Amino acid sequence: MLRFCARQSVFLERHMKFEAITIKDIAKALGLSTSTVSRALRGSYEISEETKKLVLEYAEKLNYRPNPIALSLKEKRSRSIGIVVCEIANNFFSQVINGIESIAYSKGYYVIISQSHESYEREVANTQYLASRSVDGLLVSLSTETTDLSHLKKLHDKGLPIVFFDRITEEMQTHKVIANNFNGAYQATAHLISSGFQRIAHVTIASHLSITKERLAGYKSALADHNIPFDESLVRYCKYGGLIYGETEQAVDALLGLEKKADAIVAASDKLSTGCLTALAKRNIKIPDQMGIVGFTNSLLTDIFYPPLSSIRQPALEIGQTAMEMLIRLIESKHPITSFETRVLNTELTVRASSVKS
């Protein structure tokens, strides 16, 4: 009877104070020590079945939840990981995130998403924040402004596991996951060539990004293999990937203004693909007859664009899954890992009306 009263009062106390149940409450109510309760809760073999049952049932009744903040402070890990991307309002990245989450969920990790909006400053602030929140690891795709990697290097040197995806860097030794950007661009370009286009342009993102270089190399290689000379004026860099107003329009205008006009475009990102389509439509350029186009995009709407857009699709979901699996391996490894892997996943070209002359 006394015990019953005690339980009641603790419950009421906590309820009045609007605070969560703690191990201490349970210990007090049950006349045990906090360590016993703690051990019982985690099913330690040192605790008698009887006590375990008592504790477990009481904890259940009070809907006890361990305080992860306290756990993090103690263990210096949080079973959560941080994602650093430029934009979530982007099919590719939101699909990658879904891949990450699917693995995280099944392995009991929580995911904190942050956006840099292509700003170096924001990227630094976000990584600092995530690190200070004791994330166990980081999944990073670099912002377009990022050239100095010291914010990440420092954390990595301190032992924080990091896996890069999509926009990776050669400056850091760790696991990386990318789409086969070279092949994707190669296929797109080769396909345009075989469709009869001659002056194929490449509208792409900031020149220093890893993916930009890979895609440009694929584009060049396809040209070379078909004996088409490379023309620098056909490559247009949109520093902010079309995120900034007018960027794509200017690129398109430049291509249309060339003495020897471009007759097709390989667009290097989601935003650029749709941006080119929009710009061309506004200027009444007939696609594909006046201008063919193939775009890197993970949009699910390519079929209802006008015209339906030929696309190079990145395996975004798998990129996310692979990156998360790699990160968990790093986090949970008992021994320091010294050999790292760069996983390259295949892209998929789907031909639609935008690249096939009528």
Place this chain on the structure above:
Amino acid sequence: MLRFCARQSVFLERHMKFEAITIKDIAKALGLSTSTVSRALRGSYEISEETKKLVLEYAEKLNYRPNPIALSLKEKRSRSIGIVVCEIANNFFSQVINGIESIAYSKGYYVIISQSHESYEREVANTQYLASRSVDGLLVSLSTETTDLSHLKKLHDKGLPIVFFDRITEEMQTHKVIANNFNGAYQATAHLISSGFQRIAHVTIASHLSITKERLAGYKSALADHNIPFDESLVRYCKYGGLIYGETEQAVDALLGLEKKADAIVAASDKLSTGCLTALAKRNIKIPDQMGIVGFTNSLLTDIFYPPLSSIRQPALEIGQTAMEMLIRLIESKHPITSFETRVLNTELTVRASSVKS
């Protein structure tokens, strides 16, 4: 000289152990107590200018950063807020999130995003996690599966500030932000009527959601005002908002299979709008001549759809900003707030080819 050595050694120690500098380190190195350092760091008036300067400079040199986990544990607040939405791969929600982040950033709050993927179970797990991570408040748009609100009610009763947006509930008294869904649907329907459509269907999401009811009411009201009888068979509910395979296709097929066929559609969400467009294209239905369509969508690509899609656009960015401002007011209020506000922001109808007969 001795002090210099001490500094060196602490730095080295920490550096070797790959751990962050703590107040304790600073105290030890400077021969002060932790409380003095703590006070100096926050500029307490009780500390002499001399000591303050010493501490501040040393902290600066070692790049000291307070440990937010420890702060959270102590203060039971974290200067971070949680977002609970169904999907970030959705123009509307990613735009709302950008609005939230813009305010959060300027006010020094961090944002943790979580997705329910329309699953009640995930929504509950996510809210529990966020709460246990000591977020200072929650910004919530309910999942389609959610009918039981006890997970949120409990937290709210315990004093956790919550602001609802988009998919709100009448069961809880707090601030809410929505688009003027009634008006949006009314305008869309009235516009289709004035364009000469007669059998206007409504393809919408789960019937119990607040926004569904509001939009349905607007649709009905427009019909009534134009003396068109309401026909239940013209309203099709897609329980998962088109997230599940074939949902939208079935709705479209049902409308096409009616004895008195529908001749226009008001689609109630991003996914449903594009889903209907896709389904109609596949079935070779000519838009708008055989079927007109206006959709609730925040896509930026409506102009390059075929045909360009007439849209009801929600002020997503402002919804996010308003919700975040309201939440901060709740969080930072000294006194308990008892009177709550539901802010209704206007939608915008843009007429494009999909709803104007040729």
Place this chain on the structure above:
DNA sequence: ATGAAAGCGCTAACAT
């Protein structure tokens, strides 16, 4: 003006 000590919730080394 500064220090000692307690406590936030939890775990684990060390008793017993």
Place this chain on the structure above:
DNA sequence: ATGTTAGCGCTTTCAT
């Protein structure tokens, strides 16, 4: 099998 204690990093009350 269970309890005591210390400690994670920080703030704050209470001494001095």
